[in-house]
Amino acid sequence: MLKLGGFAVSNYYNKVKVALLEKGVPFEEEFRMTSQESEMLARSPMGKVPYLDLGGQHLCESQVICEYLEDKYPEKPLYPKDALERARVRELITVMELHMELVARRLYPQAFFGGTASDETKKQVEKDLAKGVRAFKQLAKFLPFAAGASLSYADCAAGVHLPLVSLSTKIVYGGDVLDDYAPVRPYLKMLNERPAFRKMNDGRKLAIEAMAAAKAKKG
Numbered sequence: 001m002l003k004l005g006g007f008a009v010s011n012y013y014n015k016v017k018v019a020l021l022e023k024g025v026p027f028e029e030e031f032r033m034t035s036q037e038s039e040m041l042a043r044s045p046m047g048k049v050p051y052l053d054l055g056g057q058h059l060c061e062s063q064v065i066c067e068y069l070e071d072k073y074p075e076k077p078l079y080p081k082d083a084l085e086r087a088r089v090r091e092l093i094t095v096m097e098l099h100m101e102l103v104a105r106r107l108y109p110q111a112f113f114g115g116t117a118s119d120e121t122k123k124q125v126e127k128d129l130a131k132g133v134r135a136f137k138q139l140a141k142f143l144p145f146a147a148g149a150s151l152s153y154a155d156c157a158a159g160v161h162l163p164l165v166s167l168s169t170k171i172v173y174g175g176d177v178l179d180d181y182a183p184v185r186p187y188l189k190m191l192n193e194r195p196a197f198r199k200m201n202d203g204r205k206l207a208i209e210a211m212a213a214a215k216a217k218k219g
C-alpha cells in the first residue's frame with residue numbers, strides 16, 4: 001500500500017492527501033517531521049514533506065507526486081482531457097505555489113511561530129504577493145472549480161494554500177490579501193463541504209492540536 005510521509009499540518013502534505021482521497025486511492029499515513037537527518041533524506045532528498053513511499057522507492061515534491069498519481073491511477077482523473085485545459089490547471093498551481101504560497105511563506109515565522117519578519121521582508125512580500133494575487137484573479141475561473149467545471153489538482157492546491165495566504169497576511173498586515181476577492185470564500189466553503197476535503201481538514205486540526213500539546217508538554 002502507498003504511504004504518504006510527513007505530517008498533516010503541512011499544506012503540501014495535505015494537497016497530496018486530499019488528491020489521494022478524491023481519487024479513492026488507498027494509502028497509509030507515515031508520520032515524519034521535516035529534517036536533515038539521513039533517515040529523512042533517504043526518503044525526501046531536500047528533507048521536506050511530503051514524500052510518497054511506493055514500497056521501498058520514494059518520490060518527493062507534491063506536484064511530482066500528483067503527476068505520478070494521475071499516470072498510475074487514471075480511473076478518477078483530476079486533470080481535464082484536453083491538453084490546453086490540463087496546462088491551465090498546471091498554470092494555476094504554479095501561480096499559487098510559486099507566486100503566492102512561497103511568497104507568503106516568508107511571513108510564516110512571524111504569523112505562526114513567534115518569530116519576526118523584517119520591515120524589508122514585509123514590504124517585499126507585499127509587493128510580490130500583489131502580483132501573484134493579480135495573476136491568480138486573472139486565471140481562476142470558479143466554474144465552480146478553480147480551473148473550470150470539474151475538480152482538479154488546482155483545487156487540491158487552492159484548498160490548502162489559499163487559507164494560509166489569507167491567514168498569514170491577516171496576522172502580519174492586519175488585512176487578508178484575498179479579502180476583497182468575493183469568489184474565494186464561497187469557493188473554499190464549497191470545497192470544504194466535500195467529504196475528502198472535510199477528512200483532510202479534520203486530520204489537519206487533530207495534527208495542530210497534537211503539535212500544540214507536545215509543545216506545551218515540552219514547556
Ligand SMILES: N[C@@H](CCC(=O)N[C@@H](CS)C(=O)NCC(=O)O)C(=O)O
Nearest residue numbers: 010011012034048049050061062063
Ligand atoms: N515544493 C515542495 C514544498 C514542500 C514544503 O515546503 N514542505 C514544508 C512543510 S509545509 C517543509 O517540508 N519544510 C521544511 C523545509 O523546507 O526544510 C512540495 O511541493 O512538496
